[in-house]
Amino acid sequence: MNRTLLYVIGGLMLAGIIHIATVIMIPYFATADAYSSMRQFGRDGAFHVLPEARAGHEPLVDLDPQMLYGVCRFSLEDGPIQVTADLPDTFWSVAVFDRRGRNAYSLNDRSAGRTEVDLVVITPVQMAQLRRNPPEELETAIVVELPIETGFVLLRVFVPDDTMLPRARDALATADCSAML
Amino acid sequence: MPPLLNIAIAIVIAAGVGLSSAWLAVERGNIFGLVRIGDWTASPETGGPDADPYAVARLARTGELPLGAGEGLAFLAESDHDGEPLQGDCTYRIVGQTPAARLWTLTAYDRTGRLMTNAAQRQGFDSRAILRHNDGSFEIVASPEVQPGNWLPIATPGTFKLILRLYDTPLTTGTQADSTMPDILRERCR
Numbered sequence: 001m002n003r004t005l006l007y008v009i010g011g012l013m014l015a016g017i018i019h020i021a022t023v024i025m026i027p028y029f030a031t032a033d034a035y036s037s038m039r040q041f042g043r044d045g046a047f048h049v050l051p052e053a054r055a056g057h058e059p060l061v062d063l064d065p066q067m068l069y070g071v072c073r074f075s076l077e078d079g080p081i082q083v084t085a086d087l088p089d090t091f092w093s094v095a096v097f098d099r100r101g102r103n104a105y106s107l108n109d110r111s112a113g114r115t116e117v118d119l120v121v122i123t124p125v126q127m128a129q130l131r132r133n134p135p136e137e138l139e140t141a142i143v144v145e146l147p148i149e150t151g152f153v154l155l156r157v158f159v160p161d162d163t164m165l166p167r168a169r170d171a172l173a174t175a176d177c178s179a180m181l
Numbered sequence: 182m183p184p185l186l187n188i189a190i191a192i193v194i195a196a197g198v199g200l201s202s203a204w205l206a207v208e209r210g211n212i213f214g215l216v217r218i219g220d221w222t223a224s225p226e227t228g229g230p231d232a233d234p235y236a237v238a239r240l241a242r243t244g245e246l247p248l249g250a251g252e253g254l255a256f257l258a259e260s261d262h263d264g265e266p267l268q269g270d271c272t273y274r275i276v277g278q279t280p281a282a283r284l285w286t287l288t289a290y291d292r293t294g295r296l297m298t299n300a301a302q303r304q305g306f307d308s309r310a311i312l313r314h315n316d317g318s319f320e321i322v323a324s325p326e327v328q329p330g331n332w333l334p335i336a337t338p339g340t341f342k343l344i345l346r347l348y349d350t351p352l353t354t355g356t357q358a359d360s361t362m363p364d365i366l367r368e369r370c371r
Contacts, residue, residue, distance in 0.1 A: 007187040011194030018199025023207060023238050030241035037244050055298040062245040062294060064346055065304040066286045091284045091348055093252040101240040103228045106249025108349050110283065154246060158284060158348070160309055 027100050034060065034101045035073065035152055044073040045081075047155070047175040052165075068165065070155040070172035076148065078179060080122035080130075082137060083153055085175035087115050088167050091158040096121055096144060098151045105144045112142075119144055120180055121153070137180055153177055207238045216352075218280070219362040221256035221345060225353060228252075243294070253282065253348040259340070261365045269337040271370040272324035277363035278317065282347035284308055289323060290344065291337040299334035306331060319363075325371070 027033065037060055041048035047070045053063040063069060074081050083094065087109065094117055095106040109115065118141045122130070127145050130138065155175060157168040213233050214226035227236040228247035240247070248255050260266050261273060269291075279285050288305035291297050296304050306321060312331055313319045322328040323343070325335050335341055345362070352360060 004187055004190065007191040008194060011191035012198060014191065014195035015198035015202070018195055019203045019206075022200060022203035023234050026203075026207060026238035027241035032244045033241040034244045034246055053296060053304075055296040055304065058296060060246065061243060064286055064288060064344075065296060066288070066307050093249075093348070095246075095249045095252060097246070098230075100237050101244070101246070102230055102232050102237065103247055103249035103252075104230050106228075106251035108251055108253075110349055111251055156252070158307075160307065 034097065035099055035150070038071050038073055038152055041071060044075065045178055047072045047085075047153075047172060047177055049169055049172045064156075066159060067156045068159050068168045068172060070157075070175055072153045072175075072177035073150070074121065074153060074177055075150045076121065076123050076126070076146075077150075080120055080126050080180045081177055082141065082180040083117060083119040083121065083175070083177045085117040085155060085171060087117060087155070087157060087171045088164065089115055090160065090164070093156045094119060095154045095156075096146065096151060097154060098146070098148045104146050104148065104151065107142070117155075117175070118142065119153075121146060122180075123147060123149075135180075206235055207242060216254075218256070218360055220260065220262055220365045221258045221362045223254050223256045223352075225250070225254055228254075248346065248348075250353045252353075253346060253350050254352050256345045256347070256362065258343045258345070258365055261367045263367065265367065266340045267323075267342060267365070268370060269335050269339055269341050270325060272322065272326065272328075272368040274366045274368055275321040275323060275333075275343070275363045276318065276366065278319075278361050279308070279345065279363065280347060280350060280352055280360035282308070282350035282352075284348040285345060285350075286348075287321060287333070287343060287345050289333055289335055290342050292339045292341065294342075297334070297336040297341070299336045301327075301332070301334050303332070303334055306333065321363075322368075324368075 050059040050069040053065040093108040120141045216223045286307045321331040323333040
């Protein structure tokens with residue numbers, strides 16, 4: 001009997017390890033995470049305007065139907081990227097997410113202080129290399145230094161009513177997130 | 182007891198308890214760093230780079246897009262002021278004020294997090310399009326039946342949830358003293 005108790009305790013300890021391992025492994029096997037879901041909108045390295053979130057037609061989960069969204073999946077493996085956009089004079093925000101959907105950097109129209117977005121997303125290693133010979137782009141852009149290889153940029157624009165929709169859609173459609181040259 | 186049976190017991194316990202507890206912890210939602218104000222909860226850390234492994238696993242499973250600190254904070258309500266789950270066949274009054282924010286939106290989702298189809302084509306309200314009392318407070322009625330004033334249509338046989346998103350709010354920088362959230366009061370049920 002004592003021996004069985006020992007096995008039960010051993011089983012529980014093993015359960016703890018399995019619990020931790022499972023939680024850590026889940027992201028590696030997930031297929032419905034935000035990054036993977038965004039593949040449906042088009043190629044990487046460009047912004048795609050999401051269809052408006054309406055009942056029965058939600059491009060992604062957990063979207064605010066009063067916002068219009070643009071997403072861009074990016075990779076920093078071949079160098080830094082530059083995010084540019086000219087957004088309407090209303091509430092908007094830019095967020096950089098890592099591959100796992102964690103929000104690594106964000107700012108809104110008020111904290112940006114202007115309606116143009118000019119953001120350079122760069123790894124610390126690339127930044128160290130660029131410091132020796134900084135290009136002009138870096139002088140005016142907001143530099144976001146992140147130790148990530150892949151991720152996505154999300155633009156949100158508040159659309160108070162449908163008359164504002166075309167302006168918001170144009171702004172998101174002309175947003176750019178290609179490689180910084 | 183034969184040793185093989187003992188080993189079998191250990192394996193069953195390890196797999197059963199380990200997997201089910203992991204599943205529960207991830208499905209039940211965010212456990213750490215919850216901010217609770219009135220009937221509403223938010224998890225500011227889920228949106229940040231320091232999200233704990235449970236939050237990361239949950240993000241991977243759901244595909245949610247958390248608001249970052251520079252964007253705002255989302256508050257979730259799944260139960261009313263008395264702690265009862267929000268039922269699709271009941272009418273609720275959402276009354277009071279929100280914490281300071283440049284913009285907020287209130288959206289209703291069904292149990293699975295989907296928007297609900299309704300004839301009014303209305304999924305939510307925003308702070309600029311809402312009718313208010315003279316003191317700045319407001320009253321939204323979430324109901325399956327047409328209501329005067331700020332009517333938020335609900336169309337689900339099961340439970341539903343409300344998300345109040347505060348955009349550009351000082352709450353994200355940790356100042357949450359004397360912040361009040363609206364109360365969710367149940368009126369009547371069909």
